[in-house]
Amino acid sequence: xxxxxxxxxxxxxxxxxxxxxxxxxxxxxxxxxxxxxxxxxxxxxxxxxxxxxxxxxxxxxxxxxxxxxxxxxxxxxxxxxxxxxxxxxxxxxxxxxxxxxxxxxxxxxxxxxxxxxxxxxxxxxxxxxxxxxxxxxxxxxxxxxxxxxxxxxxxxxxxxxxxxxxxxxxxxxxxxxxxxxxxxxxxxxxxxxxxxxxxxxxxxxxxxxxxxxxxxxxxxxxxxxxxxxxxxxxxxxxxxxxxxxxxxxxxxxxxxxxxxxxxxxxxxx
Amino acid sequence: xxxxxxxxxxxxxxxxxxxxxxxxxxxxxxxxxxxxxxxxxxxxxxxxxxxxxxxxxxxxxxxxxxxxxxxxxxxxxxxxxxxxxxxxxxxxxxxxxxxxxxxxxxxxxxxxxxxxxxxxxxxxxxxxxxxxxxxxxxxxxxxxxxxxxxxxxxxxxxxxxxxxxxxxxxxxxxxxxxxxxxxxxxxxxxxxxxxxxxxxxxxxxxxxxxxxxxxxxxxxxxxxxxxxxxxxxxxxxxxxxxxxxxxxxxxxxxxxxxxxxxxxxxxxxxxxxxxxxxxxxxxxxxxxxxxxxxxxxxxxxxxxxxxxxxxxxxxxxxxxxxxxxxxxxxxxxxxxxxxxxxxxxxxxxxxxxxxxxxxxxxxxxxxxxxxxxxxxxxxxxxxxxxxxxxxxxxxxxxxxxxxxxxxxxxxxxxxxxxxxxxxxxxxxxxxxxxxxxxxxxxxxxxxxxxxxxxxxxxxxxxxxxxxxxxxxxxxxxxxxxxxxxxxxxxxxxxxxxxxxxxxxxxxxxxxxxxxxxxxxxxx
Numbered sequence: 001x002x003x004x005x006x007x008x009x010x011x012x013x014x015x016x017x018x019x020x021x022x023x024x025x026x027x028x029x030x031x032x033x034x035x036x037x038x039x040x041x042x043x044x045x046x047x048x049x050x051x052x053x054x055x056x057x058x059x060x061x062x063x064x065x066x067x068x069x070x071x072x073x074x075x076x077x078x079x080x081x082x083x084x085x086x087x088x089x090x091x092x093x094x095x096x097x098x099x100x101x102x103x104x105x106x107x108x109x110x111x112x113x114x115x116x117x118x119x120x121x122x123x124x125x126x127x128x129x130x131x132x133x134x135x136x137x138x139x140x141x142x143x144x145x146x147x148x149x150x151x152x153x154x155x156x157x158x159x160x161x162x163x164x165x166x167x168x169x170x171x172x173x174x175x176x177x178x179x180x181x182x183x184x185x186x187x188x189x190x191x192x193x194x195x196x197x198x199x200x201x202x203x204x205x206x207x208x209x210x211x212x213x214x215x216x217x218x219x220x221x222x223x224x225x226x227x228x229x230x231x232x233x234x235x236x237x238x239x240x241x242x243x244x245x246x247x248x249x250x251x252x253x254x255x256x257x258x259x260x261x262x263x264x265x266x267x268x269x
Numbered sequence: 270x271x272x273x274x275x276x277x278x279x280x281x282x283x284x285x286x287x288x289x290x291x292x293x294x295x296x297x298x299x300x301x302x303x304x305x306x307x308x309x310x311x312x313x314x315x316x317x318x319x320x321x322x323x324x325x326x327x328x329x330x331x332x333x334x335x336x337x338x339x340x341x342x343x344x345x346x347x348x349x350x351x352x353x354x355x356x357x358x359x360x361x362x363x364x365x366x367x368x369x370x371x372x373x374x375x376x377x378x379x380x381x382x383x384x385x386x387x388x389x390x391x392x393x394x395x396x397x398x399x400x401x402x403x404x405x406x407x408x409x410x411x412x413x414x415x416x417x418x419x420x421x422x423x424x425x426x427x428x429x430x431x432x433x434x435x436x437x438x439x440x441x442x443x444x445x446x447x448x449x450x451x452x453x454x455x456x457x458x459x460x461x462x463x464x465x466x467x468x469x470x471x472x473x474x475x476x477x478x479x480x481x482x483x484x485x486x487x488x489x490x491x492x493x494x495x496x497x498x499x500x501x502x503x504x505x506x507x508x509x510x511x512x513x514x515x516x517x518x519x520x521x522x523x524x525x526x527x528x529x530x531x532x533x534x535x536x537x538x539x540x541x542x543x544x545x546x547x548x549x550x551x552x553x554x555x556x557x558x559x560x561x562x563x564x565x566x567x568x569x570x571x572x573x574x575x576x577x578x579x580x581x582x583x584x585x586x587x588x589x590x591x592x593x594x595x596x597x598x599x600x601x602x603x604x605x606x607x608x609x610x611x612x613x614x615x616x617x618x619x620x621x622x623x624x625x626x627x628x629x630x631x632x633x634x635x636x637x638x639x640x641x642x643x644x645x646x647x648x649x650x651x652x653x654x655x656x657x658x659x660x661x662x663x664x665x666x667x668x669x670x671x672x673x674x675x676x677x678x679x680x681x682x683x684x685x686x687x688x689x690x691x692x693x694x695x696x697x698x699x700x701x702x703x704x705x706x707x708x709x710x711x712x713x714x715x716x717x718x719x720x721x722x723x724x725x726x727x728x729x730x731x732x733x734x735x736x737x738x739x740x741x742x743x744x745x746x747x748x749x750x751x752x753x754x755x756x757x758x759x760x761x762x763x764x765x766x767x768x769x770x771x772x773x774x775x776x777x778x779x780x781x782x783x784x785x786x787x788x789x790x791x792x
Contacts, residue, residue: 061726087789089392104595104634119499121636121677121679155344
């Protein structure tokens with residue numbers, strides 16, 4: 001009996017104190033999230049992006065970007081240029097997003113004021129993306145194996161049927177990397193788009209609310225063209241970000257030479 | 270005299286001995302604590318309200334949602350309650366069509382990034398700066414007292430460009446500044462060389478044509494800046510452009526390099542870039558002059574014979590750079606004029622022709638970016654030395670090996686920490702070199718910490734740079750805050766502490782501490 005107790009006792013303690021640890025990953029939820037990741041998000045994409053940042057005093061700042069992305073097998077390369085405001089105009093980012101999770105993404109930043117291209121270590125994605133309410137982890141594809149999923153319920157949002165799924169990083173390291181300790185997302189049952197999300201940050205006790213405000217079918221691909229993200233602490237509003245994508249085009253037959261440091265340093269001009 | 274140390278002398282020439290590092294150390298410690306504490310949970314205000322699900326630092330696996338925690342955000346009813354989650358519609362701006370932000374509204378995004386931009390652009394900035402040296406006056410009789418108002422400057426910078434054919438561009442930039450502080454303080458107290466260099470300046474900075482000659486071959490001709498190396502704070506292989514060293518520590522990396530006329534060709538093959546450079550303009554570091562608070566000689570050392578712009582004097586350089594998953598590597602060769610002069614027995618500044626071979630490598634590993642650079646210099650010259658009361662020219666040629674190692678860490682949220690250390694090893698170190706005030710090994714350390722706050726509205730930067738194996742040969746520490754008042758208007762403020770040390774040229778730099786404020790409007 002004694003060996004058996006040695007095994008059973010810690011398990012009982014775990015069950016009583018930490019019931020979540022013993023909850024198995026939800027196969028249905030994972031299947032839905034796999035469908036979200038596998039959804040056709042287009043290739044050879046070009047788009048303009050406007051970012052409006054609004055602080056708690058309603059003061060606004062605006063940034064305007066031009067983006068290009070292209071799939072290279074399972075990997076994706078992106079290049080992004082800032083068109084305004086003037087102090088950071090022509091700043092460029094080049095990102096190689098590798099499908100292989102054992103491989104860190106490559107990222108370079110070109111600062112026109114300095115005239116230098118600088119490699120960025122990209123493992124930590126918890127920092128704010130260009131001062132917005134989104135983290136870098138929100139802007140890149142994620143490895144589903146890093147998360148536990150649970151289907152909380154089925155619901156309807158503005159007439160659209162959705163699955164409401166909880167997502168939790170499997171360990172502290174992953175949590176630190178993405179900057180969230182938990183997320184709940186609403187996935188459209190007809191298009192597999194995440195149309196709403198609520199994210200709990202690891203630091204600061206913030207909760208972020210994300211909503212797709214406008215969804216368009218472009219070249220046969222569902223695209224969220226307006227997104228609103230708000231950051232709150234308790235009931236207090238802290239910050240909000242609006243994103244608008246325009247001139248969204250797919251299948252542009254982009255030259256692979258666009259996704260090079262040569263192009264990054266030349267900029268848009 | 271020890272003047273022939275390119276890469277080390279971003280700063281130099283103090284007048285009086287005074288040490289200020291002890292006042293700056295507490296700031297450095299506070300800053301480091303701020304970075305480490307600020308990145309850990311609990312730094313921000315305590316979370317409050319029922320939205321918060323779990324405040325415990327337990328593993329995330331236990332924080333599964335409980336009934337009632339989903340609120341109305343994920344239900345149809347939420348359409349009536351959006352105000353709970355987002356700003357009121359009245360507070361939320363209508364999203365402006367993105368096309369309003371393009372220079373030309375009719376010009377849509379194109380599959381060629383260059384082709385989607387406008388044919389012509391002009392940008393610029395207007396800056397007002399105030400600087401105040403707050404050390405008690407230590408000026409010796411007959412020297413300039415620089416304490417008090419040192420900067421009341423208006424500055425205008427303009428840049429313009431135009432695109433022609435499909436992939437050719439013309440670019441030019443220039444700047445002008447005028448410092449009213451010296452007029453307010455009475456111009457009579459300053460030397461003529463000082464007023465000439467520091468009171469006003471108008472300069473054509475860059476002017477070049479760039480284009481694609483063949484599919485894999487680019488050329489760029491004109492006055493330009495070429496940056497070699499991977500480090501951000503200490504220059505080892507970055508030797509093609511001279512530097513502005515007139516106000517050490519104040520001039521940040523953006524304005525440190527001075528453009529020169531050169532012809533550049535880049536050939537791209539797979540992950541490699543082969544570049545060749547012909548440098549036609551022989552431009553050298555801008556150094557402090559007689560009467561500057563950073564100049565310690567009792568007289569102005571005149572310029573010696575400078576290389577003419579003849580073809581045989583053209584500086585030649587080449588590089589091979591590769592970009593690979595996880596790392597970048599570059600190899601460099603150069604036959605160039607040393608941008609830092611040595612002083613000959615006739616007390617003239619001379620720029621010797623020097624050979625250089627080097628490499629730079631950086632590797633990204635998780636949140637770390639590892640950087641290393643090495644450069645071998647040959648045919649270097651050192652300044653004259655005093656021997657039995659007589660100035661003797663050091664006729665020896667010297668070789669030097671420079672090495673840098675650095676780590677950059679980006680694992681703290683919105684924070685970048687960069688540490689670099691470098692050694693210049695004078696390989697042929699001898700008695701004349703010692704008598705000339707040189708060290709066999711010259712060490713330099715740099716620490717840069719920058720962090721953004723308030724969604725990148727505020728950025729605070731700490732930069733410390735110290736010389737000597739035990740960091741006891743002098744240096745500076747600068748802390749600066751930049752706050753975006755609007756998208757185009759930035760307020761900056763900071764302080765700069767100098768540390769005197771045993772390095773001859775930094776021995777008396779310590780009483781130049783200053784505070785500064787700037788306001789910049791960009792358009």
